[in-house]
Amino acid sequence: MIIHAENLVKTYVLGGSTVRALDGINLDVQEGEMLAIMGPSGSGKSTLMQIIGCLDRPDSGQYVLAGEDVSRLSKDQLAEIRNRRIGFVFQTFNLLPRMNALENVELPLLYAGMSHAKDRAAEALRTVGLDDRMHHTPNQLSGGQRQRVAVARALITNPAILLGDEPTGNLDSKTGDEIMALFHTLNEKGRTIILVTHEADIARHCRRQVHLRDGRVVDGIKVG
């Protein structure tokens, strides 16, 4: 099991009233799964993604990622987990604008203190089909190409899970399909992929869907 989450609770104080964003979430994800987390806005799916992505900690409950309990780690320890175990793909790509594709992809390796970062970054860009765009900066690339750079950056440290937050939200449907195809290829090679989305079209690509409402899991559907 790559993810084991038990009774996750997260509350926020908004304007004096307490909002229970996560109200006792249980979630298990097997290695090699492709999973969609769905739900309307305010359902807690963003909060769940932040906790699964180790950007934030739950108030209570346990979160075990790749055999390691990460629910009580310090900020710097979480940064290390994000660096080694999690690859993020965001809706708005989130590339650093003044760096070219190669430098963007290389950055997680530099934070990990690894050598031969350039070679490995070039290799990762080749696997997403961008070997001819390595020295372009993000604003010289199309949306689809930018998202491919982001995927390459997410994969560079060989993470346990690939976490997509509305990864096709800013792309036209054709490019979106291409990115989804890329996720499928990666999943077939054994990569665990979790997508957070509100689009049923995208969720249909995933074998398993988890629906959230008011901070709770409503049902878990397994397709075919």
Add this chain to the structure above:
Amino acid sequence: MLFWTTVKASLKSLLASAMRSFLAMLGIIIGVAAVISMLAIGTGAKKSIMDRVTAMGTNLLVVRPGQSGSHGVMSGTMQTLSLADALAIAREAPGVRRIAPCVGGSVQLKYMSQNSRCRVTGTTSTYLPIRDFKVARGRAFTEPETDAYARVALLGPVTVDNLFGVNDPIGQDIKMNGINFTVVGVLKAKGDQGWFNPDDQVLIPYTTAMKQVLGLDYLGEVDVHVREGEDVNKVLDGITALLRKRHRLQPGTPDDFNIRNQADMIETFNQMAQTFSILLGSIASISLLVGGIGIMNIMLVTVTERTREIGIRKAIGAKERSILLQFLIESMIISGVGGLIGVGLGVGAAVAIPYFTTQFVTLVEVQGILLALSFSAVVGIFFGFYPALRAARLDPVEALRYE
């Protein structure tokens, strides 16, 4: 690896807003340039004072009334030094080559319709060799003239300019506090010494000065020329013993006069120049401090603007330390480059100043440059630290949400 990538990224982001980076740098540039040029003026002043003081010779002792220990500040009202004391020093103290009794005051000079207020020194002709004055035109007054209460005057060149303009002063009559004097000579220019201008004064026989002009029966000082090869301190002790005996001072009571030698004066002027340097330097340092605040301001803006970038970096695994370092490097580049440009400007200014004014002599010392540079580096780290810490402490969730 990460370090150089960070430096490269910092340079890129600084160049991306080049105008803003330059303006942030400007405070440091001006600050460092100010510190270096001010220190150069201070050091230059010290050097020129020292040069002049040492040129006067190290075998001069100056005896003045009043107690010592007040760091060279004299009370001119002490009436303990008499003409008889001066004559006794010349006659009885061992190792004395010659003396010049002096009385001083301020007088009104008048020639035709021209008026000038200046310093008068009543003395003997021995004052000239002791104080290293030369006569440029005419002659000095003589001993018989001194004995005869002659109304003769030697003028400094600046005083001559003030009173006579282009006319020849030799042989002319001037009025000093209403008394007629004949100008017999003009002194050679020595140059302004900062604390007083020896070129703007008039020398007359002390006899005339005491009895007719100033109405004093005591001396302001006695200049003693120590004989070549004598130990100055021994001569000083001899004069002290002589004067204590003449003034009938009991053992244990303090001297009612003080004697200073050139070494003391050099020390005093050294301290004065030091104070001057520190004062100028600290005023200039304030601008460096203001420059640092400018850096802090820009860095805070930068951190806010790049909140999203910080969020991205944290999401892919940057620790607080890495973010802190990144922004510290940026502020240190600003202050470091600014410091180097400031050194260039400051040294340039120090070299240029003497071409524009004869008021200042400048001397750039390596210590001054190092001081200014290290100060600017400290300013960069100190004022860059708070913004960098803010960046490092940002919550990744909040930062990623920032538009």
